[in-house]
Amino acid sequence: MNKQRRKPGGRFSPPFPLKQVLSGRAGSTYFELMIKFIIVITLMATVLSFLSIFTVYLNLNHMCGRIVRVIELDGQISDNVYDVFFRLKEQTGLSPTITIEDVTYCDGQQRIQLRETFTVRLKYNHSFTVFSPSSSPPLQIGIPMEVRITGMSEKYWKLLE
Helix, strand or coil: CCCHHHCCCCCCCCCCCHHHHHCCCCCHHHHHHHHHHHHHHHHHHHHHHHHHHHHHHHHHHHHHHHHHHHHHHHCECCHHHHHHHHHHHHHHCCCCEEEEECCCECCCCCEECCCCEEEEEEEEEEEEEEECCCCCCCEEEEEEEEEEEEEECCCCCCCCC
16 A cells, blocks of 8 residues: 555645644634734724714815805805805814905905905814723814815906996
């Protein structure tokens, strides 16, 4: 008979040598797998928590763009602009401060003439929670965010002279 087939590491040997099973190292693979799984889950939770910062910034940018568009179509800073602003605040849950700057009014009623530019600026301080222990207040980092969008009036105001 072929002597290679009879050796302990030969063709018909069991997949795990008996010597390795008896040495106590058989379960170490499971512990390594558990530790790697915990590390991967922790990294995924960290990445997902950082996504909230980008979501807040995108919401702030969307709010500013909508407000600019309302001013462009109305050609003035009216109650309609602030109604849209407060509705967006309720929808997003954010409470930024709004500033309208670099604007030239054509009369005393806050009307913006055709092709005059203006800038809407929203500022918001987002508090990012790093760690939240059960017995003390959470550890938070304040992240200041600011969005500026420049628009141009699309309405012509006929002035009485």
